[in-house]
Amino acid sequence: MKSNGKVLTKDIKEEVTGLQKAAMLMVALNVEAASAVLKHLDPVDVEMITAEISRVKNVSSKTVDSVIYDFYNMVTAREYVLEGGLDYAQAVLEKTYGPAKANEIIEKIKRLTTLKGFDVLKKAEPAQLVNFLNKEHPQTMALILSQLSPDQTANALKELPEDLRVDVAFRIATLGKIAPQTLKQIEHVVDEIAGASMSQSVGKLGGPKVLASILNRANVSMAKEILTKLEDLDPETSYEVKRLMFIFDEIININDKDIQKILREIDRKDLALALKTADEKLREKIFKNMSERAADLLKEELQYMGMVKLKEVENAQAKIIDVIKALEEQGEISLNMRGGPEEVYV
Numbered sequence: 338m339k340s341n342g343k344v345l346t347k348d349i350k351e352e353v354t355g356l357q358k359a360a361m362l363m364v365a366l367n368v369e370a371a372s373a374v375l376k377h378l379d380p381v382d383v384e385m386i387t388a389e390i391s392r393v394k395n396v397s398s399k400t401v402d403s404v405i406y407d408f409y410n411m412v413t414a415r416e417y418v419l420e421g422g423l424d425y426a427q428a429v430l431e432k433t434y435g436p437a438k439a440n441e442i443i444e445k446i447k448r449l450t451t452l453k454g455f456d457v458l459k460k461a462e463p464a465q466l467v468n469f470l471n472k473e474h475p476q477t478m479a480l481i482l483s484q485l486s487p488d489q490t491a492n493a494l495k496e497l498p499e500d501l502r503v504d505v506a507f508r509i510a511t512l513g514k515i516a517p518q519t520l521k522q523i524e525h526v527v528d529e530i531a532g533a534s535m536s537q538s539v540g541k542l543g544g545p546k547v548l549a550s551i552l553n554r555a556n557v558s559m560a561k562e563i564l565t566k567l568e569d570l571d572p573e574t575s576y577e578v579k580r581l582m583f584i585f586d587e588i589i590n591i592n593d594k595d596i597q598k599i600l601r602e603i604d605r606k607d608l609a610l611a612l613k614t615a616d617e618k619l620r621e622k623i624f625k626n627m628s629e630r631a632a633d634l635l636k637e638e639l640q641y642m643g644m645v646k647l648k649e650v651e652n653a654q655a656k657i658i659d660v661i662k663a664l665e666e667q668g669e670i671s672l673n674m675r676g677g678p679e680e681v682y683v
Contacts, residue, residue, distance in 0.1 A: 353400065360389035361396060361404045410434075410442050463492040475501065479508035483547050491555040494563075502559075503566040510548040510567070510574050545574060549582035553658070557651065560584060583662065583672055585611065585654040589619045591661075595670035596626040602660050605631075609638045610653035613645060 353361075363371040363386060375383050430439035461469065466489070470478045482490045482505065490509075494502050552560040561584075568575035579587070588596070600608070600623070612620055612635075620639075624632040664670045
């Protein structure tokens, strides 16, 4: 979009989200062009954009023009990147727009590339994901895995050799400032996946909360193995992960008054299933906080329960953990049973 040989640029004055921009662009195009664009999008994205299109009304022509110019700038910049790389694109854009505008466009291109690279990783099976990353440094693996969903990362950790699994888990829990050489490694990985350069900003890094979320979705044996070895590596980080994670076995450390509150909120069938693999001490802890009749019924149910899938037991335990965490968030119970490294209870 040029006038007298000059590229026109406009700034969007109104606050417009990315989804709204996409909807406005589709409205601005003719039906055939919009249809052709939507064919190349993920069905979920198409649904979101079309829903937003139905809400587009009373938008100023100036805002629509700004969205179109923004899109044009991005397409043009992308062509420059494909033609001669990022440095070439930066040089051309600086001559056309000036340094400030050029940097703004380049940063948008980088962010889009990052999203594209991670989109590929997010759709990969655990074995494929590990295959993408297994030649990378554990720190690079940790940073990339910390950006994916906890479920996907938990499944990917399963595919790693035991020593590497613990190393990567520890690095996820202790991610902080990233060295330039690590950023180059990440850029290299996403270059291969997305076919372009990655932004230097990778969003929020890992930390104990990220690892806790991942281990909550891992199978019990793997979670225990990682936590045990993590405690040898760094007791304070291990404590923090455990505090945030809260595994089912930790119920034994909750005070009796809070146990009784929890029992009032959970389904008896879930409780029976969850206790199927629990040790005797935990079972007794539960029984003593129930009425005699309720405890007898639960014992009988456990005694005559046949073989059940481990996944069913773990799902029941997860439901109970969700209830416990919800009660803690509401201030109804406390999970700080033992105190942190600096706390002493008497």
